[in-house]
Structures are given as C-alpha cells and as structure tokens.
Amino acid sequence: MMKLYPESALSQLEFDKVKFLLREHCKTEYAKQKTDHLRIHTKREYIDLELRQSHEFKLILQQSMYFPNDFLQNISKELKLIGISGATLSGEEFILIRKLAESIGNIFRWFDYERKMAFPSLAKVIEDNYYEKVIIEIIDEIIDETGNVKDNASDALQKIRMNLYRKRNELRRTFDKVLAKLAKAGYSADIDESFSTGRRVVAVFSEHKRQVKGILHGESDSRKTAFIEPEETIELNNDVFSLENDERREVQKILKELTGKLSIYAELLQSYLRVVGEYDFIKAKAKLAIEMQGEMPNLMDKAHIELKNAYHPLLLLYNKASAKPTIPVDIKLDETDRILVISGPNAGGKTVTMKTIGLNQMMLQSGLLVPVHPTSQMGIFKQLFIHIGDTQSIEFELSTYSSHLMHMKHFIEVANGKTLFFIDELGSGSDPNLGGAFAEVIMEELGKKNAMGIVTTHYLNLKVMANHTKGIINGAMAFDEKKLQPLYKLMVGKPGSSYTFSIAERIGLPTHLIHKARKLVDEEHFKLDKLLNNTEQNLQQLDKEKIELNRLLKENERLKKEMEAVMQKEKHKQQVELLKEQNKVAEDRIVYLKDMERKLKQIVLDWKKSTNKNEVIKNLQDLLFNKQEKIIVNKLAKKVDRKYKELNTNIAVGTMVKMKKNYQVGEVKELRGKRAIVQIGLIAMNIELDDLVAVEKLQDEEKHK
Numbered sequence: 001m002m003k004l005y006p007e008s009a010l011s012q013l014e015f016d017k018v019k020f021l022l023r024e025h026c027k028t029e030y031a032k033q034k035t036d037h038l039r040i041h042t043k044r045e046y047i048d049l050e051l052r053q054s055h056e057f058k059l060i061l062q063q064s065m066y067f068p069n070d071f072l073q074n075i076s077k078e079l080k081l082i083g084i085s086g087a088t089l090s091g092e093e094f095i096l097i098r099k100l101a102e103s104i105g106n107i108f109r110w111f112d113y114e115r116k117m118a119f120p121s122l123a124k125v126i127e128d129n130y131y132e133k134v135i136i137e138i139i140d141e142i143i144d145e146t147g148n149v150k151d152n153a154s155d156a157l158q159k160i161r162m163n164l165y166r167k168r169n170e171l172r173r174t175f176d177k178v179l180a181k182l183a184k185a186g187y188s189a190d191i192d193e194s195f196s197t198g199r200r201v202v203a204v205f206s207e208h209k210r211q212v213k214g215i216l217h218g219e220s221d222s223r224k225t226a227f228i229e230p231e232e233t234i235e236l237n238n239d240v241f242s243l244e245n246d247e248r249r250e251v252q253k254i255l256k257e258l259t260g261k262l263s264i265y266a267e268l269l270q271s272y273l274r275v276v277g278e279y280d281f282i283k284a285k286a287k288l289a290i291e292m293q294g295e296m297p298n299l300m301d302k303a304h305i306e307l308k309n310a311y312h313p314l315l316l317l318y319n320k321a322s323a324k325p326t327i328p329v330d331i332k333l334d335e336t337d338r339i340l341v342i343s344g345p346n347a348g349g350k351t352v353t354m355k356t357i358g359l360n361q362m363m364l365q366s367g368l369l370v371p372v373h374p375t376s377q378m379g380i381f382k383q384l385f386i387h388i389g390d391t392q393s394i395e396f397e398l399s400t401y402s403s404h405l406m407h408m409k410h411f412i413e414v415a416n417g418k419t420l421f422f423i424d425e426l427g428s429g430s431d432p433n434l435g436g437a438f439a440e441v442i443m444e445e446l447g448k449k450n451a452m453g454i455v456t457t458h459y460l461n462l463k464v465m466a467n468h469t470k471g472i473i474n475g476a477m478a479f480d481e482k483k484l485q486p487l488y489k490l491m492v493g494k495p496g497s498s499y500t501f502s503i504a505e506r507i508g509l510p511t512h513l514i515h516k517a518r519k520l521v522d523e524e525h526f527k528l529d530k531l532l533n534n535t536e537q538n539l540q541q542l543d544k545e546k547i548e549l550n551r552l553l554k555e556n557e558r559l560k561k562e563m564e565a566v567m568q569k570e571k572h573k574q575q576v577e578l579l580k581e582q583n584k585v586a587e588d589r590i591v592y593l594k595d596m597e598r599k600l601k602q603i604v605l606d607w608k609k610s611t612n613k614n615e616v617i618k619n620l621q622d623l624l625f626n627k628q629e630k631i632i633v634n635k636l637a638k639k640v641d642r643k644y645k646e647l648n649t650n651i652a653v654g655t656m657v658k659m660k661k662n663y664q665v666g667e668v669k670e671l672r673g674k675r676a677i678v679q680i681g682l683i684a685m686n687i688e689l690d691d692l693v694a695v696e697k698l699q700d701e702e703k704h705k
Helices: 015-025 029-036 044-062 076-082 091-110 113-118 120-126 134-142 155-185 206-211 231-292 313-321 350-365 400-414 432-448 460-468 500-507 511-520 523-609 613-643 700-704
Strands: 003-005 188-196 199-205 214-219 225-230 305-310 329-333 339-343 383-387 419-423 452-456 472-480 485-492 644-646 656-659 665-672 675-680 683-688 692-697
Touching: 003 400, 015 029, 015 231, 015 313, 015 350, 029 231, 044 120, 044 231, 044 350, 076 091, 076 231, 091 134, 091 231, 113 120, 120 231, 134 231, 155 188, 155 199, 155 231, 199 206, 199 214, 199 231, 206 225, 214 231, 225 231, 231 313, 305 350, 313 350, 329 339, 329 350, 329 485, 339 350, 339 432, 339 460, 350 383, 350 419, 350 452, 383 400, 400 419, 400 432, 432 460, 460 472, 613 644, 644 656, 656 675, 665 683
Parallel strands: 003 383, 339 452, 339 472, 383 419, 419 452
Antiparallel strands: 188 199, 199 225, 214 225, 305 329, 472 485, 644 692, 656 665, 656 692, 665 675, 675 683
C-alpha cells in the first residue's frame, strides 16, 4: 500500500471527495465498505487487473449491454447464521438466499466462451468459484415463492394443515350461524365480528352481553361494544389454536432442518455475496469513469509520468456542470527529467496542476480510470509526499517557515526513487534570499535521492537553478499579458514571469509608483523578468502558429487521401470497362469456335459420304479462309470510308467509283451496257454497274470532322 505524508495528504489532494462520488454509485454494502477502505496499491498486477476490470465494465455500460448483477441486498448476517449449528432461518431469508444463488447462476451463464474472451478481467472474479444449482433445488423443495413452507414439506405438516383446514371450515360455519342468530335477536353491533388473541369473537352491544353465552374477551373504549367468544365455538377455537401451534412447531422444525442442509454451502454462499458485491464495486468504478471521462493509460512498473490531456477529475465535473471549459495538462517526468519547477503569476493554475498530477496518480493506483488520453503512460510510486499551503502548527508553536522546514526534513530523509512529491511555494515564509538558498539545497537533495515531483515557486534563483541543473526542468503557467488573464495552461521547458509590473500597469497603479518600485529592484533582475515576459509571449504565439500549421497539414493530408481515393476509383472503373470488353471479345470468340467446330464436323461427315471430294475441299477452303478475307475486307472498308464519300448519282465516264465487294476505288474509263471498264491503279477491270457506287474524295477538313 502507498505510504502517504502527511496524514492529511488524502484530503489535501481531495481523494476523499472522489471516494464519496464513487460510494454514491455503489448499491451493495460490500461495495460501499470497499470504497470506504479503498487501498492505494503499489503492485503492478493488482493495479492492472482492477484497471482492466473497470475498463471492461465501462465498455459494457457504453454498449448498453445487460450484466445480470441484480442482487443488491445485504444478507451477510443470514449467511453467518447458516454456518452456526442449531440456527434457523425464516422463509423470507431463504428466499433472499435463493435470489443470491439465482443471480450467481445468471452471472456464470452470462460468461459464455465469447464473453470470457471479450472480458477476461471481469471473468477472473468468478475464476476460482463455481455455481451450485443444488442450493436452489433444496430451497424450492421446501419453500414456495412467497417464502412460506410448502404443505408437502413433511408428512406431519401436510396432516396438520389438512386438519386445520377442516376445523377452520367447521368454525366458520358455526360462527356464521351464531352471527345470524344474534343479528336476528338484535344483539350484534355494527362490526359483527373481530379477533382477540387469535380467536374469533362476536361484537355485541354491551347491554346485551349477559344474554350471549360465552367468554368475554373485552370491551371497546366507549364501553358500548363487548367482544364475546360464543360457547358454540369455544371448543373449535381451542382445536384451531392447538393445530396452529402444532403447525408453527412443525414449520420451525422444517426450517431448522433446511438451515442445517444448507450449512455445508455456508462458505460458498458467502463467496457468492462477495462476487455480487465485487461486480457492484466494479460497476460503480465504471460509472464514475464515464462521468469523469476516465480512460485506461499504459501502466509502467517504474517511476514515470507522461500525461497527455490530463484533467483534474473534480474540476472537470464542476466545470461540466457549469458549462465551462477545462484546460488539460501535458507533462512528462522520467529518469532524465525528474523534477519540474513551475513558475508564473498567482492564481494561474500552478497548485491545480500539481493536484491534477497527484490526484490522478492516487486514483490510478486505486484501480480507478483517470481522465487522461489513453496513450498516456503512468508509472507506480510507493510513496507520495505533499506540502501545500500554510501548515503553521499552533500545537507545537511552530511558525509557518519552521513547519515548512519540518516537512522538508521528512521529505529529504525518507525520499527515494519510488517517491512522488509536491511542494507548493518552496522556500516561502522566510527572507527571499535565505529562503531561496534553502530551497535550492532542498531541491538539489531531492534530486540526488532520485525522487520525482513538482515544485511551484516565485523565486528567481530556483528558475535559474532548474535551467542548468541536470534532472530539473522549468515550466510556466501561460498568461495573457494583454488581457491580464491566466490561461491555466502549463508550458514545459521555459520559466515563467510573475508579471508583477505588467499587472500593476494594467490595473492602473500610478506610473510614478511603478517607476519608483522598478528603481528599488535590481536592474539585472528586472531585465530578466522582462525577458521572461517576452519569451513566454513569443512561445504562446509559436504554439498558436504550430497548432494552425498542424491543422493545415492535416487538411492537406485529408485532401491528398481524397484525391488518391478518386484516382483509385477512376482506375478501378477503367479496369472494369477493360474487363467487360475483354469478356465480350472472349464470348464472341467462343461462339465463333463452337460454330467452326460444328461446321468442321459436318465437312468430315460430307467427306466420308460424298463422291465429289473437290467440292468438299472447296467448302473447307471457304470455311477456313473466308473469315480472314472478311477481316481484310472490313479493314479495307473502314480505310476507304475514311477517305471517300458515297454519292447518289449515275455512273458516267470519268466518275470515281468504289467496288461494293472488295472496296477498291478507281475511275470509269468506258461504259459497255450494264458493265463498265474501271481503271484501278495500273489494272483495268470489267465490272457490272450494280457492283459499283459513285464516290468522291473527302477534303482534309471533312476527314477531320
């Protein structure tokens, strides 16, 4: 368990408030008790398991999944009685035990193979347990759903209740006759009947009580009504009363035997109660995590802090309720940089930053999810020391500074490499020069002890020391000098200014007073403070430009991805079109080959049957070479159509003509009836006019069109 100093460390870091919020989500007494005694672990396996359990239940809640942890009653006393020899539980208590066993059964059934794989840490809660269905069977054999002992729980009880049923019926019939007789005589009062010590009595007017034979049980407050047990029902009432006593004794005997039967499961039932309490506690942690935007960071088994977007849990809840923004903290402390010195103006957020780190560390080591970015890395510390604010001791008559030194003495003596410390305003309460000197020594000694922590200060010498001492780094709380407002943002790497003169100027202090104060300050000190002012403002401007540059880079990356997606889509579209065209060509080729196969088979048959082999050979040649001719002709036709245009005119000598069959072009030299002599190149051919068509050569412009 983590060692804390001082004892008030929990309240100083407001961990008690977190525990209160967690307790509000607990439904079972077990979970509430566990919250009240919440341990801050130092062993990695415990912390890791509890964090994972909280994280897994958080996922269940966020996905609106049902988890069957419905049993919320505290029956620890009843379960202790089961283990005591001779103890007896009531029927209602057995119903509660049955509900507990039923709830455990539902939990075991919920964890099927897939859910055990999905939620392994939650499954560990029942890993060393088992579900015993006999418990419910034993109870159901004796107790009904209302908590009463069943009639057939024993032969004796069944016989008693049967006799009791008969006697009550007989009593009811007899009593009704008596009531009717008294009503007819005018003796009975308005309420007719009542019960006295479990026996049925008739209500009669007091003036007629001596006319009614029986036992007087009493009178009303007004003395107007007397309650009499008629003599006709006395014996029957005695019988009923006796049987009811027999029934009670038998029921008590049965319940005692049932308690004895379940005694062998006393420890198992107590483990069931712990299981439902444990799941209630984990559920409470998950609910709190959702409220606080809690995440599970990377856990490291060493002293290490690397927080990204870390929020103060309570401040986050408060600001959320007030619809105000909360500024997160980014910080890294490791073996190289172990101590952070935070400077800056008052009310700028230095103390809140310290508490953010400390409270989140306590929560993490308690198994609570913390409001940080999930890529954050958090280590494990065995000691946590804190010194915040005025700790003057009246009891020991110590001044503020004396008390401060007493705390620092403990820090130095006990600190080690597993210590996390927080010191607010180190060295304050004494002369600035002397206090600053002691502060340097204290910080140097803590550095030698390899302790890790945060120090806030206004002392200039500590800022200078952090700038040149290995293992110590500067940090500053950002401040808007123009608006005179703190920005509550931690900037690591450079010291901060107290903005003393800037604040004085902005609020309107007389100029001559400000100048006078400046003269009283060492010139080098003033120049350094001014330099810190300018440096901080420049860093803020650089941060803004860096954020804008990152935004533009992300936008550029987004546009690049969109362009690549469009290009990929277009490329895919082209490939699809190409495949379609290839498929079409392939289909045409298949059709052609099938037709060719059919024709070749026919030629083979013709060859076998025919006596005229030359004709078959001619058909084969036509089949094999006709296709090639068609291809050549088609290519020639396209070529000619690009150069010549057909005319709807008569053919005469000198007309340019095109042969319809082979698409050759020539000039008509002579007409001979229905035929024409056409000059095609160097050859003159005699062709029928029907096989010719008049054409003219296209101009270059028309060809382009």
